[in-house]
Amino acid sequence: QLQLQESGPGLVKPSETLSLTCTVSGGSISSSSYYWGWIRQPPGKGLEWIGTIYYSGTTYYNPSLKSRVTISVDTSKNQFSLNLSSVTATDTALYYCARLASSGLADIWGQGTMVTVSS
Amino acid sequence: DIQMTQSPSTLSASVGDRVTITCRASQTISGWLAWYQQKPGKAPNLLIYKASYLESGVPSRFSGSGSGTEFTLTISSLQPDDFATYYCQQYNYYSGTFGQGTKVEIK
Numbered sequence: 001q002l003q004l005q006e007s008g009p010g011l012v013k014p015s016e017t018l019s020l021t022c023t024v025s026g027g028s029i030s031s032s033s034y035y036w037g038w039i040r041q042p043p044g045k046g047l048e049w050i051g052t053i054y055y056s057g058t059t060y061y062n063p064s065l066k067s068r069v070t071i072s073v074d075t076s077k078n079q080f081s082l083n084l085s086s087v088t089a090t091d092t093a094l095y096y097c098a099r100l101a102s103s104g105l106a107d108i109w110g111q112g113t114m115v116t117v118s119s
Numbered sequence: 120d121i122q123m124t125q126s127p128s129t130l131s132a133s134v135g136d137r138v139t140i141t142c143r144a145s146q147t148i149s150g151w152l153a154w155y156q157q158k159p160g161k162a163p164n165l166l167i168y169k170a171s172y173l174e175s176g177v178p179s180r181f182s183g184s185g186s187g188t189e190f191t192l193t194i195s196s197l198q199p200d201d202f203a204t205y206y207c208q209q210y211n212y213y214s215g216t217f218g219q220g221t222k223v224e225i226k
Contacts, residue, residue: 046206046217046218046219046220047163047206047208047217047220048217049214049215049216049217051214052214060214062214063120064120096162096163100210101168104151104208104210104211104214104215105153105165105168105208105210105215106153106155106163106165106208106210106215107165107168107174109162109163109164110162111162112162
């Protein structure tokens with residue numbers, strides 16, 4: 001059974017870079033059938049798409065975040081990662097990683113990791 | 120960017136009620152529309168994909184319909200486990216935009 005697990009610091013200072021990793025278990029991140037993505041949810045608010053990556057390294061980013069986001073993949077570790085630069089308090093959110101079927105359909109989610117931006 | 124608008128934002132209903140949630144896209148998305156259910160403290164759970172296809176394991180009281188820019192999620196007979204927040208999502212071109220969510224509350 002495929003599982004995803006987010007990991008990374010729970011507290012990041014303003015202007016610094018938020019870095020998270022998603023570890024995939026029970027299946028291969030190199031499957032040609034799926035993409036992998038990051039989605040976030042500020043406290044008490046809705047869901048926001050951050051970006052998508054294929055095992056080959058091809059990426060697609062939310063235009064509103066594109067200038068600050070980098071998503072990468074490490075197939076040897078069965079992991080993909082999120083870097084979000086120049087963070088502010090508005091980047092405080094629960095960050096989810098997900099498996100994406102059919103180009104953007106999030107059919108399996110990690111449990112999420114809370115990241116707070118504060119000095 | 121494609122914008123997704125859900126209505127209502129909050130819905131009060133009783134067990135056994137038929138419930139309908141609407142989602143409108145700012146431009147046509149064909150049938151690339153999904154519905155998710157989220158309970159407090161949990162990740163969203165996929166219910167419906169491609170507008171009307173029920174994800175495996177999801178109860179048949181959930182159904183989806185629509186095409187183009189207007190879509191609906193219907194719960195035929197609301198059960199206690201269904202009180203949650205529901206999100207629509209357009210998924211196309213390797214990305215996805217979510218609606219703002221509809222919270223289904225106990226009346």
